[in-house]
Structures are given as structure tokens and as C-alpha cells.
Amino acid sequence: MATLDNFIAQFASFVWGIPLIILLIGGGFYLLVISKFLPFRFLIHAVQVLRGKYDNPDDPGEISHFQALATALAATVGMGNIAGVAVAIAIGGPGAIFWMWISAVIGMATKFFTCTLAVMYRGKDSEGQLQGGPMYFIVEGLGKKWKALAVFFSIAGLVGALPVFNVNQLTQAINYIVLAPNGVPLGFGTDLIIGLILVGLTSVVIFGGLDRISKTVGKLVPTMVLLYFVSVIIILAVNIEQVPHYFSLIFTDAFQANNFKGDSFLGGMLGGLIILGIRRGAFSNEAGIGTSPMAHGAAKTNEPVREGLVAMLGPAIDTLIVCTLTALAILVTGVWQSTEESGVSLTAAAFDQAIPFFGHYLLMLCIAIFSISSLFSYSYYGTKCLSFLIGADKKHYYNYFYILSILIGATTSLSMMINLIDGFFALMAIPTMISTLILAPRVLKEAKSYFARMKAKNTVRLKVED
Template sequence: MKWTMSFAFILNILSFNAYATSIDQQINAWLAPVGELFTSIIFYSFNVFSVDIPIIVVWLILAALAFTAYFGFINIKGFKHSCKVIKGDYSNPSDPGEVSHFQALTTALSGTVGLGNIAGVAIAVSIGGPGATFWMMVAGFMGMSTKFLECTLGVKYRHITKQGKVLGGPMYYLKDGLAELGHQKLGKILAVFFAICCVVASLCGSNMLQSNQAYQQFVIAMGGSSSFWADKGWLFGSILAVVIAVVIIGGIKSIAKVTAKVVPLMAGIYLLAALFVLAVNYDAIIPAFALIIKGAFFAEGVVGGMIGVMIQGFKRSTFSSEAGVGAASIAHATASTKEPIREGYVALLEPFIDTVVICTITALVIVITGAYQGVEGIDGVALTSKAFASVIWWFPYLLSIAVLLFAISTMISWAYYGSIAWSFLVGNSKSLDLAYKFVFCMFTILGASTSLDAVIAISDSMFFSMAIANIVGLYMLAPLVKQDLHTYQEKYLTKVST
């Protein structure tokens, strides 16, 4: 199968002009077989009750369950303290780091609160039915514990250069943390593997998909297939690439300043519109929840019933929240704090905001309006747009703005993630860093110019591949974090309670 795909890929290159009549079609001819090849490797599945279950999804969900139990349901018990830290109750301007707790959170959220909440939810509900929403919520809730662990480690093992630049993330806690445990060679191998996956994921997964869906919604707003922009993905991508370049060249401080403003704005716009749709259809909210619960446990004929629905929910939730993937720890490592555990508390809010709140509201809008029914030929963000437009006729125009903000914020965060991973591999060189950012912008153009199927295949594959090394490290390093957690709780939380 793999040889067949590779051969098809070569044929497409050799017969480039014969099969393509536009730039967009040419790019599609190149990427489609690549996406199929990556998917066959990363999403290797086993079959249960006629349902293909990707091993990588099971890998992430089992880890989330294990860490939730291991840390004594920190996702529930730590919620109140997390909010206090975000408010600044424990902030100290003299603490090492580059950005505040809030800026670190918004930077990380800008990498997760994106089109996974709009396009990803629509994909999950259209394939798995309303029941997929329930399993997205469950996975998001459990993912809070995973995010706590990996972001604590991000701060614990970060490096701060003489210039004050922070370098952190799975690359560093895999390399240094495992060396501390006596597994130096394994740590280096896992760190390099993660860094390579992160660079590729930043270029393909969280860049191309965002660019693609922003372009799709823009075309809808501009008049659809008859508009000037209908076959100008490369032009839209070029303009978007310029905007991205202006922000990412300034580094994490520039990115944090932008995300601290853009994330609350875009989330506010989107949630207000969603709440308006729910208010107009308030009498359908309870029946919608009934459909979600029924579909979660009693689905028939939808992707193999309950197991199929569950897998769809888990898969899209993981893509949305990124819990277990490890990338968010790169942003959280830059927070100004002397207490790694404190930033872990901040980080556990991410899956709650991103998946439990925003994804659930999006799914409710899609279910209540019935937009998920009879959606053949409608993909991703177009389905969400259809749901909102059924109540607010002009919403596709507003969604275009929200989607663009979502896309830009996600892309600039992932440009930073990729640049840190890149510097881990090749060293801290300004010229090499600029070279990476230039390539990132080129992939922005590429993403807007290809088909959704090809983009999703590549983005999902590269994105989930990061979790392979990261989860191994998290299992091994969790006892160290648990010790730090006990010390932190005795130092701060015990005093508060007494």
C-alpha cells in the first residue's frame, strides 16, 4: 500500500501539467498522496466491533485517565487556585520569565482556541452525530490533568539564556528530566524525535489547516464559487503570510502582546453570537442535550455505534485541546514564576475553556439548528457557518472575521512553537530562526491553496505524532511533579486553608 501511494505521488509530479490547470489544482495533486501516506502510518488502527480505533487516540486518552487519577483529580481540586493565579494573586515582577501568567495562558490558548473549535467540532458532529459532543467534553475534562503535568515540566526544565530568552517545552524536559532519572540516551532520542515532529506539525498541522479554513470561510463571505477569490487561495495565503510575518519576527513578547488582545476579542465575538443563537432557540436546548446523551451511548448506524462516536469525540477533542501533545508547554515555559507547579495550575484551565466550554457551545449550535443533517459536500467551517446563518443571516460575514482572528492567533503561536523546536535542533542562530519563519510563511500560502481532505490528513498525522515521545516522558517524570505538587500545596494552599 505504502509503495503504491509513493508511486502515485511520483506519477503526479511527473505528469504535473497534465493533471493540473491552476496553481491550486497543482498543489492538490502533490499533497493528496502525501496525506494518505502519513495517515496510514500515524493513525494505524485496530478493529473493534467493525470500528477502526486509532492507537494514537487510545494512547492519549489512557494517559489522560492515568494522570487524572494519579494527581487526585487536580482538574477539579485545582480549579479555584488556577483562577487566583490568573488574577495575579501570586504574581511577582521580579520572578524569572518573559511574560505574565495571563499572557502565557492566552498565547497557549491562541494555539488551541482556533478552528478546531469551529471546523473540528463540525467534523466530529457531522461524522459521529450529536453524541460525539459528550465524548469531546469527557476528553477535554480529563485532558486538564495532562496539561497540568506537561506545563509544570515546561517551567521546571526550561533554559534561560544570557539575553533573557526562555527556551522550554518537551524537548528540554525530555532531555534534561530523563537524564536526571539516569536515562540520558533515551531522553535525547525522545527530545529530538519530538522536536522534529513539532517543526513539521507547526508547518503542516497548525499552519496549513488554519490558513485553509480561513480562506474557505472568506470565499463564502465573498460570494462563494462565483467570487473573484474562488480559485485564488494562493493570493489569500500570500496576504495572510505577510500579516503573520509582521507578528512572529518580534518573538514571544510580541506574540504575547497580540494574543492577550486578540484571544479575548475573538472568543468574545464568537461566544456572543453562539449564545444569541442558543437564546433564540432556548426551547431546543434541553432536547439537544438529550440528543447528545442518547447519541453518546445509544448510537446506531453512525460510524459503528457508540464506539465510533466515542472515537470521533476523543479525536477532535485532542486536536482541539492539544492535551498530551506537549506544544503548549513551550508557551507556558515563558511565564514569569519561580514555581513550576503554579504554571501547571494555570495550564489546566486551557482544555476547560477550549473544549469543555467553547467546543460544547459550538456543538450545541450545530445540533439545535439541525445543520449537521444532510451535509453532504459541506466540510468543516462551512457547516458551522451554515448553522449560525440559519438564525443570523449575516453571521457568515462576522464568522469570516472571527475565523481570520482564530487562524492568525493560532498560526503565530505555532510559529513560535516551531521556532523553539527548530532552535533545539540547529542551535540559537538568528539567521536560521529567520529561515524557519520564512518557510513557515510559505506553508501559510500552501495551506490556503490545497483541499481540506489533504490538509486534514497531513495536519492530524503530524500533530498526533508529537504525542508519541511526549507521553512516554510524562509517565516517567510524573513522580517528580507529584513530589513538587505536595511541596507547593504545603507551602501555599495549606496556609490559605488554615
């Protein structure tokens, strides 16, 4: 296992090299510039679309704008925000959060383009159902000659969509917060029992298909975000005098890398810190990876730009808000310096210190909702990838592979699971970003047309009212 762990770590480090950073961050920045910072100019309109102002039940697709965002957020607003941020701080210190922010700001533009394309170029699966996602907009937008790139994405997605990190951290949380304090002996047996319970819960939902998934997470996501938000606000209120210091330290440490404990990159600690922040940011909001377009591609809409606008809210909610709250909770309590814990255990230590007796149980409830909702969404991504590769009538076979991976995630190490998903996320990003950059001019043309129509409709409405 140690040899396998080392191999997967080397694989993740190799694929997260300079070429991918240029493609993911450089490409995202290019999209932000050529769109003239569109994500920030139309935030209000995006919220109006999300609230259902423009919903039409007769539009093609399977789920509403809100359900599409909820399904995507259920996968992104999860353990990446609780455990992923803790990993970033444990290795990189406060400065890692700044580079997560950078990835999110750029990621908003990336999400707008990829999810607009997911609706612009929806394809039909072998059963004739409309589907969206990178594999479909590659084939439908670039042509059949690019199918190899779509196949590459789908194969990488079969592993990238596995829930092993979420399960691993949920198991660690249950062990650390519930079992160990009550004297329960920990080991492979208890981990396996936790895995089997999660298998049962997940099976009930994922074998019900997208409709059941979207309805379930549509109820869970707002609840879990609100509960977590209130919990962290309590922690920050208890340590309010420390908040300004650590908020400013995030900025200064981002360029000094005084607290970085990882491997250097390009010969320096700062390079290693930047890579760490971008990797954790990509894991958190998944911008440019290609998972979210699969959820947003199923939205009921005839307007691709609307779905792109809704999708771009994801990184803002996920990384700029939820991840920042987690980071500040860990920093202001001081546990990042006073304990050797990492991952979800570090976040639990922060909650326990700020809210004695109840804090870690409150976090346990948040973690359970975060993780279980993530388990539901990721299975949908994997079935779409398998459907593209071997046919929609066989996509359900992925769920059996998915269920097995829950047991693997529950009984293996954190480093192996996080490096495995990091590596395959990187592979998924390559075809997603290449195709998005090529098709970007078509998105801009569609956006120009959409906003011209919206302006014309508003003008007519105002004249009628007058």
C-alpha cells in the first residue's frame, strides 16, 4: 500500500505541472478578459435566473436552473470546503487560501463558458435523450474528428467522479468525533462498517436516477450551507479580535510562503504554495474540470447563456464564501499551529475549541450532509461518462463500481484518496479546457445575441408600462 500511495502521489504531482497550470489558470484568465469580466457585470441577472424568473417548464431538459446548480454545488460544496481547506492550511499555511481565491475568481469565467457550451451543444445519448457535458460539446461543437478527446474525458471521469475522498473524510470524522471519544476501538472493522452504512444510504438515492438526486440535493444543499454558515459565524464571533489579523495574513503569507511545508515548485516555496492553492481550489469548485457542465447541461432552458450565468455563481458560493469561512475558523482558533491534525480532524479541532461540548457534533452534522449529498451527485457524473462510452442502456453498471469505491474510500489513507482524485481531475481538465478555449468565440457570439434580446424585451416592456 505504501508503494501504491507513493506512485499515486507522483502521478498527481506529474499531471499538475506547468502545462496544466497554464491551461487551467492561464486559460481561465484569458476567458475572463475576452468576456470583459462578464461574470461580475451580470451577477444580478444571474441571481434572477436562479430564482426562477425566466423558468419555462416547456423548455428542453430534465431539471430547473436551481436544481442544476444545487446538483453541481452538492458535489463541490462538500468535503473540499471542510477537509480540503484544512489540508491546504496544514501544508501551506494561511497564504494557500489566497491562491484558492484566485482560482475561484478565474473559475467563475471558466464555469460560465463551459456550462454555456454544455447547453449550446447538447447531444443525444444512445436512447435519444438530450445530454450535456464536455464529452458532448466536444463532439457536437468541434465535430466527430475530436471524439478521441471526448473519450479521454469520459474515461478520466469514471475515476474522477468516484466519492473516495468524501467517504474517507466522513469516515475520519465519525472516528474522530463520535467513536474515539466514546471508547470505541478504531480499525479496519469500524471503517468497513461505516462504509457499508454509506453504501446503503447512497444506493437508495442513486438508483433512483437524476430526478431523485436533484430533488434530494435541492433540499439538502441550502440547509447544509445555512447550518455551516451559522456555525462558523459563531466561531468567528467568539474570536472576533483575531479575524482582522488572520484575514490580512492570508494576503501577506500568500507571497512570503513562511508557513509552507510542502514540496517546492520551480525551485521555490512560493511556487509550491501557488500550486497547492490552485489544486485545492480546483478540487473545491471544480471550475474547468468538466463535472459541473454535466449537471448544468441537464437544465430546462433554451437559453445556454442563462445556464452559464447560473453556473458561474458556483465558485463564488463554494470558494469565496464557504471555503473562506472554514479557513478563518481554523486560523482564528489557532489549531493550525497547535495540533498535528490534518484534513477534517483539523476543522473539528477548531469547532471543538470555539464551541465546547457541542462544536464537534455540530460539525459532524454538517459533514454528514455535505458528504452524503456529494455522494449522490458524483454518481450522476460517472453514469454520464459510462453512458457516452458504451451506451445509455449500460450506464447503471457504473453505480455498482461506484458503490464498491465507497468501501475503498472508507478503508484507505487520506493521502492516497486525495492524490487519486487530484490526478484524474487534472486529466479531465485537459480536454475540457482545450475544447472550451477553441469554442469560446461561439459563446461570446451567443452571449452578445442573448443580452441584445434581453435589452430589446426590457425596452418593449417599459414602453407598454408607459
